[in-house]
Amino acid sequence: MASADPFDSALDLLRRLNPKDTAANVQRLCSLAPSLTEDLLESVDVPLTIKRDTKTGRDFLCCDYNRDGDSWRSPWSNEFFPAIDDGEGVVPSERVRKMEVKAGEAFDVYRELYFEGGISSVYFWDVDDGFAGCVLLKKSASPSSKSAASWDSIHVFEALDRARTARYKLTSTVILNLGTDAENLGNMDLSGNMVRQVEQDLPVENDGSHVTNIGKMVEDMEGKMRNLLQEVYFGKAKDVVGDLRSIASLSEAKRDKATHQEMINSMSRS
Template identity: 60%
Template sequence: MANEVQFDAALDLLRRLSPLKVSENLTAITTLVPDLTEDLLSSVDQPLTSARCKKTGRDYLLCDYNRDGDSYRSPWSNEFEPPLDDATYPSDRVRKMEVEANTAFDVYRQMYYEGGTGSVYLWDLDDGFAGVVLLKKNVAQEAGWDSIHVFEVDERRGSGRTCHYKLTSTVILHLGRESEGVGSLTLAGSMTRQVEADLVVENVGGQGKDGGHVCNAGRLIEDMEGKMRNMLQEVYFGKAKDVVGDLRSVAPLTGVNRDRQAQRDVISSMGGK
């Protein structure tokens, strides 16, 4: 019971602190309460970090889903760094889908992000398999986008050729601007959305239905990312622009006062008539 109360309190505290310092705050909390480390690491989304695969020389993203202790598995070599003697790996079938998914989302990353880093990790479940698609793009120190898409495929739940898919997507975004005219401005936050669907699994390529699973997951994630980008642009950025526009005038204050005085003169002259 004490651990549950502490866990809820830690999550509540993290929600109220700056999203830019979630990793530092998480480290501080787990230092105070080490028993919560595993639960918090698996429950709290953090800005993604990357490492370079020693075998292939390619960058990959780190998260709790490719972590085993203090080691992380590279999607390119399927090896843990530092090496582990008793590591858990995906089955041969799931590993083949993982390779195919990394190839597909590498194209997706180039088309939508024009750079950045992406990684896909899959693992086995009793009724199917699950995976996570990670995408990260930074623009110097001014802006960063991290998207984390966790999906589950239940191959026993469905009818005929359909399978049940569940997707949970999180976007962590930060924007910063510092100039003489604006000063120091930082906008940061995260958003999570979830969707479930029963989709038909077609035979795609040489992997048959396994290739169809990769296509279905890709379509779900592409659609979800598009909706979340539109929501950020239209709702959150639009509302922030309205608030800033009401609080701060773009035109010089002398010009605003001159226009207001002209309006008052016109109203006074109309009243005199």
């Protein structure tokens, strides 16, 4: 019998553990099996972490797509923090960097309109026959000392240039964490993630068209995933609570039962 692949076993283990603890569990697995570190960091989506760009004074989000070793590139200054000793690190070409800056400004407005706070970061990089990138959005809230919530969305895309069009491949992941430990409600933990993919061919006139197309695709995908999460998390919870405990009063329940019995009796007499 062939032995199980360590990487597949690690992924299988992560799927069985609480999604809320994914980041900590990935670090534990990396400590236990250092040879899997790069593969795990590239393959497993975890809640986004925040770092400060000391040159511009702005926060930015960290993921595997702006990481170079133990340093992360800021989209605001295009520099790595902490600084890389052996050079500038991997940065996009001048053309792709210009699109990255425009997209970053656009999604900063998008973040303020839809999230009313939080942090956004956009990273682009060069690939054969086009470019690729990711759009990161994070919003955390703590209504009280015993409750907290966070939304992390990671949109990774590839844009392949063609004659007057571009082929876009978008993979979107939303990580949602909701938790409370209030005395009147008890302990509640709703954590999970959702992944969706889409491909589209869209017209392109210039580099600005890429930013517009990507923005529309991300906006549409986020709206769909938000509605699905609302249905999965809150709709299902409402159904479960409804099955456990009716909200109707005792008098209404008796009246409905009597009406039901009367209908059965009338049907049996006919």
